Amino acid sequence: MAKLSISLGDKVTIKSENIFNLLNALRNAGYSVMGPTIRDGAIVYDELTAIEDLPIGWTDEQEGGVYRIKKRLDNAFFGFNVGPHSWKKFLFPSSLRLWHAEKNGSAFQILPENNDPPKFAFIGVRACELHAIEIQDKVFMNGSYIDPAYKSRREKAFIVAVNCGQAGKTCFCTSMKTGPKVTAGYDLSLTEIIEDAIHYFLVEVGSAKGAEILNQVPHEAAESKDTEAAERIVEETAKNMGRTLDTSNIKELLYNNYDNPRWDDAANRCLSCSNCTMVCPTCFCTTVEDVTDLKGENSERVRKWDSCFTVDFSFIHGGSIRSSVRSRYRQWLTHKLASWIDQFGTSGCVGCGRCITWCPVGIDITEEVKAIQDQVTS
Ligand code: SF4
Numbered sequence: 001m002a003k004l005s006i007s008l009g010d011k012v013t014i015k016s017e018n019i020f021n022l023l024n025a026l027r028n029a030g031y032s033v034m035g036p037t038i039r040d041g042a043i044v045y046d047e048l049t050a051i052e053d054l055p056i057g058w059t060d061e062q063e064g065g066v067y068r069i070k071k072r073l074d075n076a077f078f079g080f081n082v083g084p085h086s087w088k089k090f091l092f093p094s095s096l097r098l099w100h101a102e103k104n105g106s107a108f109q110i111l112p113e114n115n116d117p118p119k120f121a122f123i124g125v126r127a128c129e130l131h132a133i134e135i136q137d138k139v140f141m142n143g144s145y146i147d148p149a150y151k152s153r154r155e156k157a158f159i160v161a162v163n164c165g166q167a168g169k170t171c172f173c174t175s176m177k178t179g180p181k182v183t184a185g186y187d188l189s190l191t192e193i194i195e196d197a198i199h200y201f202l203v204e205v206g207s208a209k210g211a212e213i214l215n216q217v218p219h220e221a222a223e224s225k226d227t228e229a230a231e232r233i234v235e236e237t238a239k240n241m242g243r244t245l246d247t248s249n250i251k252e253l254l255y256n257n258y259d260n261p262r263w264d265d266a267a268n269r270c271l272s273c274s275n276c277t278m279v280c281p282t283c284f285c286t287t288v289e290d291v292t293d294l295k296g297e298n299s300e301r302v303r304k305w306d307s308c309f310t311v312d313f314s315f316i317h318g319g320s321i322r323s324s325v326r327s328r329y330r331q332w333l334t335h336k337l338a339s340w341i342d343q344f345g346t347s348g349c350v351g352c353g354r355c356i357t358w359c360p361v362g363i364d365i366t367e368e369v370k371a372i373q374d375q376v377t378s
């Protein structure tokens with residue numbers, strides 16, 4: 001195989017088995033390699049120690065409140081859609097100790113935290129997820145207040161994106177203009193091509209460090225037939241979105257419908273379990289807990305993911321601002337699709353569909369918006 005020297009913007013092909021070399025090159029460069037793998041009947045994100053850790057030959061079926069994995073008829077490496085995890089679990093961990101202290105005589109001494117997190121390489125980041133990372137970048141490191149824990153993880157991260165070769169039944173990235181093709185924010189992007197029993201990847205180089213890694217992987221120059229095959233795959237995916245969301249005037253629609261009876265309807269079904277916020281790749285709310293041991297000698301402060309669906313989340317002196325499920329569901333949906341735009345300049349939703357799939361009662365953000373739209377236009 002002819003080995004070319006690669007630079008930013010180049011397109012090459014690699015054989016499917018050479019994903020092994022890509023993972024090795026990343027490990028040799030000091031990255032902890034994280035990617036999709038099967039655990040407890042779901043495709044989750046965890047450390048990949050071998051190519052066999054990928055869900056090779058598996059896919060998923062998703063619907064409102066439904067998720068299951070099943071075998072595919074081929075050996076695709078990335079033949080599934082997003083699962084319950086998102087990359088925020090690495091960049092913005094669900095539990096993070098902010099400081100700890102030990103009793104030293106009659107006083108407490110605050111001890112330094114390890115501020116040197118691993119250098120992560122993320123394998124298989126989808127277009128919607130790249131947009132979600134971009135949104136969290138804005139929240140955690142591009143505003144007035146910078147989160148050092150997020151920034152130190154994010155700045156070191158290496159991203160291997162994957163163009164989606166199929167759309168899930170709860171996906172609506174085309175409506176949110178976040179996919180299915182990755183356009184920016186990656187070091188390398190892959191399109192998996194399986195044609196006539198030939199299994200390979202078209203690889204696009206998005207950064208100088210992407211080129212440096214790819215130069216260590218056996219590859220060939222891409223031909224027009226390869227780029228055309230990749231384009232066909234993404235076009236087909238875009239045509240097969242499981243859901244759609246009409247975003248025209250959505251901010252005004254939601255701001256003008258605080259009292260719409262549909263909120264009662266959703267509240268009657270919603271369990272206020274907070275699943276939708278835990279799985280959402282853009283949700284960023286946290287709470288802080290202070291803990292001491294029983295002897296009173298060690299103390300620590302821990303930041304944990306929180307959710308606007310809990311009563312405590314909006315608790316101030318005298319009680320909770322959002323004491324009803326109706327007000328909490330309305331707050332979540334209106335923030336995602338309307339006030340997020342005022343706050344951060346984009347929607348807070350990337351159309352990944354996780355909140356639909358992982359809602360135990362199958363409440364569907366696209367259906368709720370449509371119900372309000374239909375009432376307003378009828
Ligand atoms: S609101 Fe739902 S569909 Fe939108 S990004 Fe969050 S989990 Fe995905």
Ligand code: SF4
Pocket residue numbers: 269270271272273274275276277309358359360361362363
């Ligand atoms: S919308 Fe669904 S997932 Fe979200 S809090 Fe309500 S029941 Fe739970």
